[in-house]
Amino acid sequence: MDDWQLILRDSLRTPEEIAERFGLDLEEVRRVNREFKIQITPYYASLIRRKGDPLYKQVVPDVAELAENTGEEDPLDEDLDSPVPSIVHRYPDRVLFLVSHSCASYCRFCTRKRKVGDPMKIHPRYIEDGVNYIKEHREVRDVIISGGDPLILSDEKLESILAQLRAIKHVEILRIGSRVPCFLPQRITEKLVNMLKKYHPLYMNVHFNHPDEITPESSRALNMLADAGIPLGNQTVLLKGVNDDVMTMRRLMQKLLTVRVRPYYIYQADYVKGTDHFRTTVEKGLEIYQGLRGWTSGLAVPQYVIDAPGGGGKIPLIPEYVQSITDEKVVMRNYAGEIFVYPQVKTQKRKRPRTQPPCLRVESPRV
Numbered sequence: 001m002d003d004w005q006l007i008l009r010d011s012l013r014t015p016e017e018i019a020e021r022f023g024l025d026l027e028e029v030r031r032v033n034r035e036f037k038i039q040i041t042p043y044y045a046s047l048i049r050r051k052g053d054p055l056y057k058q059v060v061p062d063v064a065e066l067a068e069n070t071g072e073e074d075p076l077d078e079d080l081d082s083p084v085p086s087i088v089h090r091y092p093d094r095v096l097f098l099v100s101h102s103c104a105s106y107c108r109f110c111t112r113k114r115k116v117g118d119p120m121k122i123h124p125r126y127i128e129d130g131v132n133y134i135k136e137h138r139e140v141r142d143v144i145i146s147g148g149d150p151l152i153l154s155d156e157k158l159e160s161i162l163a164q165l166r167a168i169k170h171v172e173i174l175r176i177g178s179r180v181p182c183f184l185p186q187r188i189t190e191k192l193v194n195m196l197k198k199y200h201p202l203y204m205n206v207h208f209n210h211p212d213e214i215t216p217e218s219s220r221a222l223n224m225l226a227d228a229g230i231p232l233g234n235q236t237v238l239l240k241g242v243n244d245d246v247m248t249m250r251r252l253m254q255k256l257l258t259v260r261v262r263p264y265y266i267y268q269a270d271y272v273k274g275t276d277h278f279r280t281t282v283e284k285g286l287e288i289y290q291g292l293r294g295w296t297s298g299l300a301v302p303q304y305v306i307d308a309p310g311g312g313g314k315i316p317l318i319p320e321y322v323q324s325i326t327d328e329k330v331v332m333r334n335y336a337g338e339i340f341v342y343p344q345v346k347t348q349k350r351k352r353p354r355t356q357p358p359c360l361r362v363e364s365p366r367v
Helices: 003-009 015-022 026-035 042-047 054-059 124-136 155-166 190-199 216-227 246-258 282-292
Strands: 087-091 094-100 142-147 173-178 202-206 232-238 262-268 303-308 313-317 322-325 329-333 339-343
Touching (some): 015 026, 087 124, 155 173, 155 190, 190 216, 216 232, 232 246, 282 303, 282 313
Parallel strands (some): 094 142, 173 202, 202 232
Antiparallel strands (some): 303 313, 322 329, 329 339
């Protein structure tokens, strides 16, 4: 057994362990555990400084998960866009491929609470069906490998999946989505990265929500992946009490760049059942975006998006920097609130359509 597997084996995973470690009511922890799996790696638990801090909130069960009646089991309608159990096919040229039901630690705000941690819902027997679906759909050029967390699989199982996908001629890009570099950086080994780099072009989106998660251990793991030529992006979820202020988010994005991770998305928290205590207003998200744009390097400014309820896909949100547009000029405000004017090119007077041209209305296909 590898070192990372020994560390994972020692995770906090029973209500008794969690209640004792964090001074919680045992019966309440048991109630939450019946609804959604609990697991915290010893590494991540060691980063928690005090009860209720930003890292604690992300992984320690809270009875608030049971007290709410808002949210939906499948807010993004992934199951509706799932032609076979392991595939979500929402966008024209790419699919989400669920290959693992397990995570190193379980985020309390998980958008896939309905199935993550359940081997009957994300099962190895569905992997073959997923590969066959991708083979049969020549429009698929980009495969996002997710779960659960793909990096919880052994090197051999993960390589088998990557090899099968790379053998499909119309698949151009492989992407792995993982929170392992944050929760269990010891999993990123020389053996793993040497295997991964055989399957380029291969990208990885990691998941860090707070600057305290960028540690010497996670930095080592991220730099090993970058050294293997794997472009790294980060997906952050905007969470109340975790990162819902400008300075925390700005520092997170800056620290990510120091370990060669490009900030990719800030997600508005999904409308998931039992997670309302994590959600902020959209206005708060726009305020944070404005506190990034212009106030730090453009490299440190991700897109702020809502993954639209009902399967609408990711919709970018930006503040209203454009104040007005006419045939003569564009009036804009900059990051500091100052107004500037850009002269339009002089052409024949344009007729502005009253409505959006029909050719620009594109419906996302449901397969």
